[in-house]
Amino acid sequence: MPSPFCPPLLKMPQKLLNTAHYIELGSYQHWPVLLPQRIRLYTYEQIPLFLKENPYITDGYRAHLPSRLCLKSICILSNETVNIWSHLLGFLLFFSLGVSDLSSVLPDAGANRKDYIIYAIGLFCFQVCMLCSVGYHLFSCHRSEKTCRRWLALDYAGISVGILGCYVPGIFYAFYCNAFWRQVYLLTVLSLILAVFCAQIHPRYLSNDWKVIRMTIFSGVAGIGVIPACHWVWLSEGFTSEIVQLFFPRVIVMYLIAGSAFLFYATKIPERYFPGQVNYVGASHQVWHVLVVLMFYWWHQTAVHIMHFRHSRPCLGLSSSFT
Numbered sequence: 001m002p003s004p005f006c007p008p009l010l011k012m013p014q015k016l017l018n019t020a021h022y023i024e025l026g027s028y029q030h031w032p033v034l035l036p037q038r039i040r041l042y043t044y045e046q047i048p049l050f051l052k053e054n055p056y057i058t059d060g061y062r063a064h065l066p067s068r069l070c071l072k073s074i075c076i077l078s079n080e081t082v083n084i085w086s087h088l089l090g091f092l093l094f095f096s097l098g099v100s101d102l103s104s105v106l107p108d109a110g111a112n113r114k115d116y117i118i119y120a121i122g123l124f125c126f127q128v129c130m131l132c133s134v135g136y137h138l139f140s141c142h143r144s145e146k147t148c149r150r151w152l153a154l155d156y157a158g159i160s161v162g163i164l165g166c167y168v169p170g171i172f173y174a175f176y177c178n179a180f181w182r183q184v185y186l187l188t189v190l191s192l193i194l195a196v197f198c199a200q201i202h203p204r205y206l207s208n209d210w211k212v213i214r215m216t217i218f219s220g221v222a223g224i225g226v227i228p229a230c231h232w233v234w235l236s237e238g239f240t241s242e243i244v245q246l247f248f249p250r251v252i253v254m255y256l257i258a259g260s261a262f263l264f265y266a267t268k269i270p271e272r273y274f275p276g277q278v279n280y281v282g283a284s285h286q287v288w289h290v291l292v293v294l295m296f297y298w299w300h301q302t303a304v305h306i307m308h309f310r311h312s313r314p315c316l317g318l319s320s321s322f323t
């Protein structure tokens with residue numbers, strides 16, 4: 001319903017006027033948004049039960065759409081637009097990083113076959129994570145609940161793959177001179193991620209009742225990285241060693257970004273305190289998306305630095321016999 005406060009739509013053709021939808025941004029003004037035919041935005045009360053996940057986002061929902069219109073809705077401003085585009089741009093970022101790594105960063109660093117494999121795995125995982133997220137946010141408005149659930153499952157699978165993409169280069173370069181522990185941790189992390197995939201098959205895994213269990217599993221899989229991190233500090237002879245002094249602060253920053261991302265995700269801040277005022281821009285899930293991209297980017301840059309460090313100081317002594 002047009003608001004009496006909306007700006008006049010001067011000389012706008014009648015056909016376009018009929019498709020204009022008025023949204024509230026920042027609660028102080030109403031903006032007209034042109035929607036393609038057959039796409040309209042709904043309030044929280046109007047959407048189907050399976051889409052009701054965040055009552056503090058009160059408007060701007062797409063719903064009841066066939067696949068073609070879900071895809072078309074990428075061009076409209078809805079409460080999912082920032083979520084879709086943040087990870088679409090994230091995908092493009094990691095794709096370009098992959099191209100630049102393969103064409104210049106790795107050749108310039110004198111990388112060997114293993115370095116190439118590790119970088120390829122890490123960046124591939126990040127790209128898969130981004131694309132699964134884009135897919136979910138694009139198709140979460142599908143008219144079929146089953147389709148929406150499948151995309152949600154894929155989004156969760158993508159997060160696991162993203163976590164794997166952080167662990168693989170982290171463990172590889174942390175235990176660069178210790179093949180035994182490198183294999184132990186890589187296998188442990190792979191098994192954990194596989195276990196999470198298996199848990200997703202459980203019919204109630206995606207239900208709202210299991211929300212806390214889902215969050216516990218994900219934060220557990222991400223948080224368990226503290227164990228290899230502490231072990232790496234210990235094997236590197238503590239905080240006096242050069243590698244620990246250089247890279248331990250980077251690990252801390254990584255966990256700080258991950259922790260704050262999770263905090264926004266779980267607490268639904270800021271919309272909890274400003275219901276209806278951050279429907280389109282500034283909602284917690286959007287902050288979570290941006291922080292995830294930042295975290296992956298930070299970790300990729302850390303991997304580049306630690307690879308240069310490892311190449312500049314070959315493994316020595318007893319530990320080198322394990323490599």
Ligand SMILES: [Zn+2]
Binds near residue numbers: 083133137285289
């Ligand atoms: Zn998301």
